[in-house]
Amino acid sequence: MTAQTTSTDTPVLRQQILGSRRFSNYWWASIVSVGATGFALASVSSYTSVNLLPxxxxxxxxxxxxxxxxGFYGAAGILLALYLWLTIAWDLGGGYNEFNKETGEITIFRWGFPGKSRRIELKSKITDVQAVKVTLREGINPRRSLYLRIKGMRDIPLTRVGQPMALSELENQAAELARFLSVPLEGL
Known part of the structure; x- marks a missing residue:
């Protein structure tokens, strides 16, 4: 997630959110594709008695x-690889957080699965923001998340899903956002 102020005249803070187009997803989709193809070719080679694997x-x-x-493992792997490649192509979870002081609006945008809910867009007024909340949980499955607390709504997550952010990066982004919105920072 990168934060940038787009102009000095119009104070806008825009944070890009990395979705499923991460290196790790490309890596696993490639590995699963190669492995599944190998299993499928081994099955076909076994059936036809023609060696298809070098x-x-x-x-x-x-x-x-x-x-x-x-053949079963190959088919299951090909289906899993197809799912992984489609999530990368659709960029699930990707989007942005935009905080615009000039218009007084906050826009949280994410890409979802194709269909009616493909575009997930939440809009709210900056004046409705109560706080910026940081959630930290260490252990086997650590969670380091940044939330926006808005009146009349549940807490809105602002950070990407997946690999947890570095603690210093999370603290810096939380402090910058709380300062930009002039709201308190909770959880630190």
């Missing part, structure tokens, strides 16, 4: 049960 000889496998199992 690094192994799956023609020696008995189709039932080994070839069938390889």
């Amino acid at each position: 690094f192994a000889d799956p023609t020696q496998l008995v189709f039932i049960p080994q070839g069938i199992a390889m």
Whole structure:
């Protein structure tokens, strides 16, 4: 998430949110695609007795049960890889947070799954903001999140989903946002 003020005349703070187009998602989608293709080709090679893999000889496998199992793992892997590539293509969770003092509006925008709710956009008035809240939880599944507390609404998450942010980065962004909006900072 990067914060920037777009102009000195119009005080606007815009934070880009990285969605599913992260390096780790590209990495896992590629690994799953290669592995699933290997399993599927091993299954087909076992059935047709024609070697389709340059690094192994799956023609020696008995189709039932080994070839069938390889085909099942290949099909499951291909479906998982397809899902991963689609989430990357749709950039799920990507978007921005925009705080515009000139218009007095806050816009929280995220991309969702295709359909009626593809565009997730929340708008609110800056005057309705009560606080900027920081949530920290350490342990096996750590959580470091930044929330916006708005009157009449539940807390709105402002940080990306996935890998937790560095503590210093979270503190800096929370302090900058609280200062920009002139609201208290909670949770630190």
